Amino acid sequence: MLFSGSTYAARSTVSRARPSLLWGAMALAGAIVVPPAIAETGNPYLAQSYNSVTHWDHGGAQNAKIAVPRGFYDATPASEQLVPNESVSLPLLSDKVNGKDVYWWWAGFSLRKLTEDHGQLVELAHADIPVKLPNYTPVTPEQRREQAAKVQSFLDTKDEKGLLDYMKSQPNRMLSAASDQIANGAVYAVLTRDDAFIGCSGRTVFRIDSADTKNPASPLKLTKLITLPANLFDNEKAKHGTRLPVDMLFGLSITHNGFLVVNTLGGKVITLDRHTLDVIDSYTVAGNDELFLNSFATGADAHGGSVYVASNTTMYRLVVDAHGKIHDDEASGAWKAPYERGERMPPPKLADGTGSTPSLMGFGPKDDKLVVITDGAKKMHLVAFWRDQIPAGWKQKPGMLSPRIADQREVDLGPGIDVVQSEQQVSVFGNYAFVVNNIAPDDARSAPLDSAPYYVNLLLGATRPAGAGAATMIWQQDKHAWKQLWARPDVASISVVPMISGGSHMAIIDGYFTKRWNDRQYIGMDLDTGKTVMTIRGGTDPIFNGMYSPIKVDLQGHFLYGTAFGLLRLDANAMRRIANPDTSPAATVQGTH
Template sequence: MTRRPSPLALVVLAAAAVAGAVVPGAAPAAPAAPSSLTCRTPVAPHEPPCNPHLALSGWGGSHRNSYASGSSPYPAPHADDDVTRQRITLPGLPSAVPITVTFSSRYADGGRVAWMSTVAPSAIHKVDVASGDIIDTLTPSQSVNSIGISGAYNVLDRDDHFFVGRSSSIEVYGDETPGERTSPIALLDSLTLPASALCGDDKLVGITMTYDGYIAFATARGVVGVVPRDLDRFDSKHLQTVNLNQGRCDEADDDLEIVSNSISADETGGIYVVTSQAMNRVQWNGRRLRLGWKAGYNVGPPPSGVRLGAGSGSTPDVMGTAKDRDRFVVITDGGPLMNLVLFWRDRIPQGWKPIAKGLDRRIACQVPVTFGDPNATRTTSEQSVLTNGYTSVIVNNSLTNESVLDALPAQIRPIVAAELGGVPQQAPYGIERIDWNPRTRTCQVKWANPEVSIPNAIPTLSTESGLIYGQGQRNGLWGLEGIDLRTGAQRLWVPSTPTPASNSFYAATEVGPDGDVWQGTSGGIDLYRGPDRTGPRMR
């Protein structure tokens, strides 16, 4: 059963001065209220604790999990595998892009489905994981067709309820017949945010799941909120918010903390929100929200080229687990020559001094990302940093000549930049790995490969295969790149097509639950299937 969406508008996208100081007394916060639900964490190096409220599939939210790490312990194609490509074309959507895909828990018949949302126009899709068949497509009654990222990010909970933040509402979708894999999609609930949960003319942007089962969200104009995922309490009565721009909502965007990326959360109640002015930890203790700390970073010049907003272009990643001495939140900054930046996410170590004059004391490391070019003066990424353990991987999104975008309206520059990403003479090139060294407490460049071109996809990693994956282009032909995590060498290439249909358009590359790689593209999914392999042991 398929309900056709309305005619298509242009698509988008993603992802996708150093003011502020450490808030006094920002000690590690008490964990949020415990949950009686349990889950099993894969046995794999550096694996974050599983969130029992996310779908029991290994990939229940944007950037995989509440940590937003983007990496997976599940199997994926190896360098010498025979890999096939399957094209899934979403009905009626020749250009709309599913930025992120989430995978359901197992149904009674053993199967799974993939859930995804698109933003231009608004639509919800349900796809069978094993076959790639489209089960249903639903267009919300109040479809949003404007250019923007509201609705790009989503969360799938353990009850297979699909939460999408769209405009000023959080919508909840699920199976019309509960527990039936082939059931049509139904709108189960919708929470329209009251005016008190918005900051003037505002829209939802980021969304994640707290470890005690609350949907956490951030709006474009700096409101951070939580509401229970339990549909019996999914209402404004149980909604709590904190406004990063409290008392200033009548001011222009340029004067406010603006959010243009998604958010992340850890098991101690920290919710991480990067804005156009600062990196913020908002603290949730199961009863109330408050600002934990705020730290300035290099916001850089006004956005241009691929940038969707001022400041950082990355969803904050949570780095380090309870077993690690050093724990961070990770972004790339907005400098003309972009830096990887690690912030201490808990208490700043005693005696820690700013690593450079003028930098916030909470910054643990700040390293220029040059992609192997010692003469580089300009690098940009509009993707979340890929992290695993103390490793960070960044891809280059800067066109060879971004001056071609200068005469265009800012709103459409990212779209044109994405299209030019498939042109070899203009495409971005470069990928780099930077590691935190806990012995020296510094960051070190491990390798850089200036030849790889992953123009606009959000990369992923399978620790089982040891490969980093992303939708790349070689000589104008799109396809799946597989890059060795240890050395940076290109180890796998699966060609797709030179047509715009395989342009990743800022969408995520993801490791599916069955050992396959899923890639959102213009109008659908490129699904790369490798041999069946056994998944990780669980503990």
């Protein structure tokens, strides 16, 4: 067990990073530029920080204005710090409490409150939730590190059978760790204005509060845990349309007028009181086979009640009124629009339709106001919907399924990549939108020995090839249209949600170069050119496997996010500089016009 006040063991003492070779004028000597704007989320009911929900902010942009060091590095023991987890651990949220940076990290079955002290992450408090999973026995932090080392040995020898047998033998349900988070953990979570952590899993919603919101070291307490009524779920619908056996909660956020919202796999959106967690209202999609396979974004539109959520057939803006009631009529400001759902794809896709949580774009007075997803086409399109009023005189574009679609463009990764589909959110920043492909080619898609997501995710890119390709498009405000700037068929993002570092003007993935499988890298690509401008080599160690988490960084530009075996913090200032490893002809950037 980890105890309050203890300092987590790092491989070496870590010093604060000082970035170099940062993007243009965004860098000052010895300091990272952090524009003041990132201190505000725009949602008065969320923590007023740059990182208040699982996908950074309420709009699902998956970006930060924080600068991350450009350059090429090998991770060293001195540059790494791992806080071992209990199971897969996705949400990491942050806020300032009495002037101190504090992190709320979901460790699998408990919430840890952390801060940094002389380059070390220190636990301030923790709170557990009940674990109702059968045959689960917790392991110590030391045992978790041993598990990571053992997994690495199996991956290095490409022993998929040995790895499977080992995972099955572990007392902490290692094989089902990813699925366990959906059933009894937290995938989507928020940090409220008063620094309450609210998460959901299975059919449960819970709230964990600090005893004293002005004291960083104040104890945490599980104050509310409720199970939603069975009549809000449809097991048969979920089972028929996905690979999941039961209906469950899938997303969570807070509207700008203060209501907690969750959605279900089976196609319901539900409002709750954010304090008591009492159910207020629910909305059900009309389609017999309509499902929600991702979370949602919220916005200030429609008097702060807008909820942008995409089913596998339709993009919705629902409106939550001042009483928490959900509306889908135009008079309330709601709308819906069909998009191309495509066909059911192999894993990691769960079903047909979009694999992305909606992302909001366009906030300037003259910007097009958009909400963005990828669709379900075999070669997916990047689809932008008008999120507020459709411009006067606007005519539906040829090939679009609705006048609500401002534009859509096929993501072209070049010859030889005929299937392009993603289970990741679109990362947006300004007019830029970055997407990745998660579907492996047919000749590399042999079935693994077990379909457990944690097991498969460890294999992909290590013992077998994975889906490859990434691309950036830019929204042309004058033409109301996408333009693809570049594509990279030679990089692979396995399951980790990419991010855009606005301060360094690059898109970042956690994955591989396709010519260097089982040699994990963080790869930063210039937003305009696609050229590799940053790499951090993690090698074969699975602690660098982000395992479905969104990539995140702290205010100092350190990578800091949940991975397969814990919370990982990386300090580029303590790494070894190397030559750019991206030298193969396959790394040529493919621009499209």
